Amino acid sequence: MAGTFFTVLVYSSDKKKYGPGSGLLWIGRIPETCYHGRLALVIETVELTREFKDVVAVENLTMTVKEGEVFGFIGPNGAGKTTTVRMLCCLVNPTRGSAFVNGLDIANPKDRLKIRGMIGLLPETPGLYESLSAYRNLDFFAQLYGISREERERRIKDLLTALAVWDRRDDPVAKFSKGMKQKIAIARALVHEPSVLFLDEPTSGLDPQASMTVRNYLMDLKKEGITIFLNTHNLDEAEKLCDRIGVIQRVLLAIGSPEELSGKFWGKTTVVRLPLVTAEMVRAVEAIPSVSRVKEIEGKLLVELENPDRDNPLIVKALVDKGAQIEYVNELKHGLEDIYLRLIGGPK
Ligand SMILES: Nc1ncnc2c1ncn2[C@@H]1O[C@H](COP(=O)(O)OP(=O)(O)OP(=O)(O)O)[C@@H](O)[C@H]1O
Ligand SMILES: [Mg+2]
16 A cells, blocks of 8 residues: 555553553554564655755655665765765755655654654764763763663773774874774764664775774674664675665665665576587577576576576586586676666766
């Protein structure tokens, strides 16, 4: 029932469980994909559009991010990634369209406050208080969320230790390198234990070791079930971390898991390496009904087909029947870089 909105009132008379006077438990819109009481979609946008004076930054963006998913947003400079995140974090209003975070409407002032409380954001620039120490920066931010002193101490220690900057906790941020500031900003985005995390280029400017620390940390968060929306130019990082990827260039060009995106453009291809390829062998493979194309490149047969699991044994049999000595059979994989270049184009 796409586009259908429900308003639901939930009452309970169980005062013991919900406290005195709290008969009305919840009022709001149930997202279209709320299955069996479990919120399946954390982010949902419908034709979300943002125009600036003479630029359309994001146009008709319709997409979803599921609970516990790491979603990667990739696209060239100026593609609208940051603008999308800023809209979802209620920092800039859409021109048209709508979006929901945990079922809350980014256009509703009351919902906006709630959304801000449940999300963590690492913006493009860290925006820390330079004269305060790393610890005080995080402590100040955590206080704004009303977190108790004991709890603040525990969380800040855990975060700074995990991000390998605990030893520098008392130094003013002004003395930190770019990468260290980035780590403090990541810790700040997490100190109130948000359920949804928006990261705008978290490893930009980090050295390889620091990038790995951050990536490993994000993997741990993923295991904990936090939903992560990740803007990145690092395609390798996106491929390693993300369950699904959206490619944007003002409009959403493609969305899906890396395998789905690869399958969309290239279909399935099996690679068979042989010491000798004869025309007879090629014809035998071409004769298999579900094989759409056979190419020979540098002693390898590239066989495009519908269903490798089902048809690879047929290919092997056809080749062996023609006297082939098969060295290996493999699946041809197209990485995210191939997909990106296919969608966005090559060097400018
Ligand atoms: N506050 C603003 N005022 C005017 N134009 C803006 C503003 N913010 C963004 N834009 C424009 O919107 C477009 C999208 O910008 P955005 O920052 O969302 O891109 P991006 O994908 O994050 O790029 P990058 O990879 O460089 O960070 C750009 O053309 C940019 O100039
Ligand atoms: Mg950006």
